Amino acid sequence: MIKFIFKGILRDKSRSLLPIIVISLGVFLTVLLSGWIGGVFSDMIDVNANFITGHVKILTRAYAENKNQLPNDLALLDVEELITNLNSDYPDMEWVKRINFGGLLDVPDENGETRAQGPAVGRAIDLLSPDSKEADRMNIVNSIVKGSIPAKQGEALISDDFAEKFSVNIGDQVTVFGSTMNGSMMFKTFIVSGTISFGTALLDRGAIIIDISDAQLALDMYDGASEILGYFNEGSYIDAKADSVKASFNTKYSSVDDEFSPQMFKLRDQEGLDQYMTLADSMSGIMIFIFILAMSVVLWNTGLLGGLRRYSEFGIRLALGERKGHIFKTTIYEAIIIGFIGSVVGTALGLGAAYYLQENGIDFSSIMENVTMMFPPVYRAVVSPDLFYIGFFPGLIAMTLGNALAGYAIYKRKTAQLFKELEV
Amino acid sequence: MDIIKINDLVKRFPVGKGHFTAINKINLSFGKGEFAGFVGPSGSGKTTLLNIIGSLDTPSEGSTIVMDKSISELSHKQAARLRNMYIGFIFQTYNLLPVYTVFENVEFALLLQNISASERKKAVMEALEWVGLTDKVKSKPNMLSGGESQRVAIARSMVKKPEIVLADEPTANLDSKNSHHILQTMKTLNKELNVTFIFATHDEKVMKYLNRIITLEDGKVVSDKENKS
Numbered sequence: 001m002i003k004f005i006f007k008g009i010l011r012d013k014s015r016s017l018l019p020i021i022v023i024s025l026g027v028f029l030t031v032l033l034s035g036w037i038g039g040v041f042s043d044m045i046d047v048n049a050n051f052i053t054g055h056v057k058i059l060t061r062a063y064a065e066n067k068n069q070l071p072n073d074l075a076l077l078d079v080e081e082l083i084t085n086l087n088s089d090y091p092d093m094e095w096v097k098r099i100n101f102g103g104l105l106d107v108p109d110e111n112g113e114t115r116a117q118g119p120a121v122g123r124a125i126d127l128l129s130p131d132s133k134e135a136d137r138m139n140i141v142n143s144i145v146k147g148s149i150p151a152k153q154g155e156a157l158i159s160d161d162f163a164e165k166f167s168v169n170i171g172d173q174v175t176v177f178g179s180t181m182n183g184s185m186m187f188k189t190f191i192v193s194g195t196i197s198f199g200t201a202l203l204d205r206g207a208i209i210i211d212i213s214d215a216q217l218a219l220d221m222y223d224g225a226s227e228i229l230g231y232f233n234e235g236s237y238i239d240a241k242a243d244s245v246k247a248s249f250n251t252k253y254s255s256v257d258d259e260f261s262p263q264m265f266k267l268r269d270q271e272g273l274d275q276y277m278t279l280a281d282s283m284s285g286i287m288i289f290i291f292i293l294a295m296s297v298v299l300w301n302t303g304l305l306g307g308l309r310r311y312s313e314f315g316i317r318l319a320l321g322e323r324k325g326h327i328f329k330t331t332i333y334e335a336i337i338i339g340f341i342g343s344v345v346g347t348a349l350g351l352g353a354a355y356y357l358q359e360n361g362i363d364f365s366s367i368m369e370n371v372t373m374m375f376p377p378v379y380r381a382v383v384s385p386d387l388f389y390i391g392f393f394p395g396l397i398a399m400t401l402g403n404a405l406a407g408y409a410i411y412k413r414k415t416a417q418l419f420k421e422l423e424v
Numbered sequence: 425m426d427i428i429k430i431n432d433l434v435k436r437f438p439v440g441k442g443h444f445t446a447i448n449k450i451n452l453s454f455g456k457g458e459f460a461g462f463v464g465p466s467g468s469g470k471t472t473l474l475n476i477i478g479s480l481d482t483p484s485e486g487s488t489i490v491m492d493k494s495i496s497e498l499s500h501k502q503a504a505r506l507r508n509m510y511i512g513f514i515f516q517t518y519n520l521l522p523v524y525t526v527f528e529n530v531e532f533a534l535l536l537q538n539i540s541a542s543e544r545k546k547a548v549m550e551a552l553e554w555v556g557l558t559d560k561v562k563s564k565p566n567m568l569s570g571g572e573s574q575r576v577a578i579a580r581s582m583v584k585k586p587e588i589v590l591a592d593e594p595t596a597n598l599d600s601k602n603s604h605h606i607l608q609t610m611k612t613l614n615k616e617l618n619v620t621f622i623f624a625t626h627d628e629k630v631m632k633y634l635n636r637i638i639t640l641e642d643g644k645v646v647s648d649k650e651n652k653s
Binding site for chain 1: 478480500501504505506507508509511513515519521522523524528532533535536580
């Protein structure tokens with residue numbers, strides 16, 4: 001009988017091809033959308049982690065309370081020793097130091113007089129160590145518009161907007177005015193090695209990026225840093241792990257009585273990301289649920305129509321002595337076979353498309369030029385294990401339920417009444 | 425010995441708040457090997473009577489005994505088994521399954537009986553030989569003429585060697601030549617296999633072949649006589 005059913009499915013295109021196309025399409029869209037939504041939210045979290053929050057971040061207690069003012073007078077000291085301890089305590093994490101500073105960026109003319117000046121937001125990261133991953137983490141090489149990444153101390157990358165506005169060329173000098181960690185005036189001149197655009201106003205406006213050794217020297221922050229960021233070697237943020245690391249670090253190193261003692265914050269503690277991630281989880285869940293529900297209704301309807309279309313065939317089979325229960329059962333078998341094929345095809349196509357978008361992404365930077373929130377310019381899907389079943393089971397179940405409903409109508413009708421309706 | 429016994433059979437169908445009596449106190453019996461038919465105008469109860477004999481419907485009153493089984497007392501499963509084992513149906517519109525070949529259409533009835541593949545093949549080929557269609561085993565129904573389609577339907581009804589074949593207007597969609605061919609085939613099978621054929625028809629051509637003609641009118645038997653034409 002199974003062979004008989006298979007032959008019917010293979011030969012009757014309207015019984016197989018249309019439902020398989022509908023299921024494949026529905027499952028494909030579910031998988032792709034799930035991967036895309038997951039990827040977009042993950043990208044937004046990653047970009048925040050890479051640029052601002054880390055997976056965990058260490059600041060002094062006093063700095064944390066005033067962090068919007070970039071108060072380097074309250075920065076961490078003895079950071080090398082602290083990083084050595086961190087590497088020992090948490091060997092499956094990477095720790096990096098950064099200095100954030102504000103000031104004025106001055107562009108001199110040929111006589112050394114000020115030609116142009118603008119507010120600057122400086123980021124000092126480890127650009128020069130051969131094993132540093134900071135440039136990759138902040139996607140600096142790909143974000144360079146002109147020139148190249150600093151190759152030695154005294155070089156800097158500046159915002160391409162700034163460079164365009166004040167006609168700054170590669171090799172020109174710029175001077176940063178600010179204050180040192182100890183409150184003295186700071187003047188430091190850099191050679192522009194390149195211009196950079198991250199595609200986000202928050203990062204691009206007045207940006208200057210230098211090596212951390214230059215910043216330590218200029219700001220009198222020997223063995224100091226504004227913050228130490230920690231990244232899980234897994235590459236993505238894991239909230240439970242961050243909780244555990246934060247709890248053990250703060251117990252061991254932090255003291256409420258010492259405002260200069262280090263304090264660890266996890267990603268969710270910072271920049272309103274807790275609410276964002278809660279919202280993201282809910283939103284993606286709701287969107288996927290609504291989409292799956294809509295797809296299920298379509299597939300259910302397809303199954304129902306398929307069943308109704310075959311009323312005449314069922315009538316003949318009843319007359320030949322097949323039991324109603326057996327007809328119902330074979331209808332379900334068919335639905336399972338068709339649902340399985342459609343779900344496999346849809347899942348494969350969805351995974352393929354999600355993988356493509358994971359590798360290539362879609363660049364939205366042109367429409368986010370003036371957005372001052374921390375959004376990644378390129379959004380990518382993410383292929384996660386749940387994509388293997390998130391569309392597969394709804395596809396299979398919706399098809400089976402649709403056919404079950406059609407079959408149930410047959411099963412519950414009196415044979416004589418059914419036989420009349422079947423127009424045999 | 426009678427294989428069908430109908431006693432005081434009444435069949436009513438609900439119509440609005442009342443009911444319509446399709447069969448009204450009919451008493452009949454059929455022996456093995458009969459070639460009989462119900463004739464009468466539309467609405468006289470021919471098809472209803474065939475459906476009750478075929479266990480597709482149940483009496484409102486009275487009894488119908490087929491192969492010693494009371495139709496009104498059969499469960500769904502028992503009724504299906506009775507149809508599967510003892511009763512073949514032939515319909516006006518052939519009702520072949522369009523996606524299956526001639527062979528598979530005829531074979532289908534045997535699939536429900538758990539018969540081995542080799543036995544099924546033998547039985548199907550034999551049935552197709554009776555109707556002269558062994559050269560069409562791989563054809564699909566849409567490749568057959570009306571006459572050929574009805575011959576496949578006959579083979580499908582005969583393949584399980586039933587005791588009774590119920591044919592509802594089997595020639596209604598056929599021309600005169602094909603009608604005679606079909607009827608001749610059924611008559612031959614009736615004689616050779618001693619199968620009981622019961623028709624519902626108002627086709628004069630069919631009536632000429634019947635050995636017994638039962639005329640129905642308004643759900644009642646108005647005549648029941650041997651046909652010597």
